Amino acid sequence: MKSLLSEVIFTRFYARVAILFCSLFAAVLGLMGPFFQKEFIDHISGMQSRFHFIQFDNPLTYVLGAFLCVLLGQAFSQLTNFLSMRESLFMQKIFAQRVYEKTLNLQVDTMSGRPVGEIVSLYATDVQGATVFLDQTLPAGCSTLFPLILAPVAISVLFDVPLWPIVLLMITIASFNTFMAFRQSKFFFNFKQLAAERIGLVNEWVQNIRTIRILGWTKHFESNIFAKREVETNNRVMMVTNGQIMNAISSSITFILNVVALGTLVFYSKHQLTTGELLALLWIVGVFLTRPFRQMPWFFTFAFDSWTSLKRLEDFLSTENNKTPALGSKTREQKRDEKFALQVHGLNLVIRNRKILDDINLDVAHGEFVAIVGEVGSGKSMLLLSLLRETGANFNFYHLGEKNALQISLDDVRGQFAYVPQEGFIMSASLRENVAFVYDIDPDRDTMVEESLKLAQFDLSGERVEKGLATEIGERGVNLSGGQRQRVGLARVHYHQAPILLLDDCLSAVDVDTEQKLFDQLLIGAWKDRTRLLVTHRLSALHRVDRILFMEDGRIIDQGTFEELLARSEKFREYTTSVAKEATEKNQSEASHV
């Protein structure tokens, strides 16, 4: 990958060069002011200077010249800032876009190691931080560097004194500033890292705040956040102290510089100074060099700070999706068979060296209804996500009808499926938009939306959605119950009419009556001709499907109808007994709460 720093420097290189030139002009013009000033004072005081910069008959011309130099110097300085800011915003747009695309394309099994806070802080601080190179470092660098190079040369030309005392002082100050700025950048880095961790923690806290309160974890969470805050505050105190030292030193530099410049003149100048020369000298060291010296530590700080943001972005952008290597499958080569809607052979998924799915082979006929069952963590959800190509699973063979799913685009693969995730998914939008999954949907489609909700047992008159389809739901609207969310998810599936339905435990939050109705009217009713894969822990569902896949530790260890599995598999009998026991216990505990 091309380094981001080189992109920051070389993208629209002509604009970077323009910034350099503007800054150089600003420095040269800034230095020319004192020369005009010197000539003016020498002229009106009638003193004879050894060195003449420019000669005019009318002394006011010098004043005009000095004024123009200062004015133009300021104009070029402002232009430098404007161009730097414009370039910085341009690069921010590019980086933000790239972070967005990366976030979008990271698969579920790669994302799980990255806390939300880390990604939020990439957007919120590092995208801006990375371009500080352009809006701060580059202009600050130029307006520091050029004056620092030009001023000693000007002094030695004007006063015929050796350069070394001032240069030595400048090198000493620059070294000290570099050291202080390096320290500062480490504090900055920690500051960002700690803020990212805190955002992650606060995010988790806000999302679960009620549950945390109910479970009595508030104190634990508070002390966790306070501890983080304490570390952050300590870092901040050190950062501010270091910054104050840097400021104090750069404020006193002008004085030291004046002393050194005047001392050099007293000890090394070979001729008598004119008033104009003396004023010019004081202007150069007292005014012209003040800003660059004040800026110098911040130039280094911004440079280091920007560097850390660039590294953090680079690290994120270079994240590779988890990829399972091709493992020698135990199955023979497969051919496409027209009767199947979905054919998978030799599906393996390894995440961080852990085998999550192990040599899955699955043929599902057009219109077949398949249930996937197994203990918690046996790989049911990961199997569905792998079919959607949302994980780094490796397949020997994967066909969706006549399409080779390994050769078509991800959008094409996902276009074959409708998917209901385990926890349901609701956007902050109207009920209508949540079913159709389109913003500003044409009200002509309302009949279809209403029909989908009806089949999904979402009764518009009885579900407290007062504005009907226009009711805002989700975080910014009416909060839906788990069961309502699942039913909206099912209505969405119906509305979209995709050929294969992947339903991940989508009945877990509905009551038995509703489950029956959903089965009758939707799962084996309206959807009877569609291919369906249902992950479930409900035993009642198992009588009504065509086939059951029984999973254990990432493998399909048996398959058949409910009766067949009960008859032949000891493990399946144990599984159904434990699920039934769990359901009874749950019912009893719910009853005791009533």
Ligand SMILES: Nc1ncnc2c1ncn2[C@@H]1O[C@H](COP(=O)(O)OP(=O)(O)OP(=O)(O)O)[C@@H](O)[C@H]1O
């Ligand atoms: N995003 C992820 N990144 C890494 N590992 C994951 C991820 N999601 C699940 N796993 C792991 O994959 C394994 C299978 O998880 P999966 O969610 O498929 O189980 P499941 O059978 O659906 O369980 P449940 O019945 O609780 O839904 C588990 O060991 C889990 O820790």
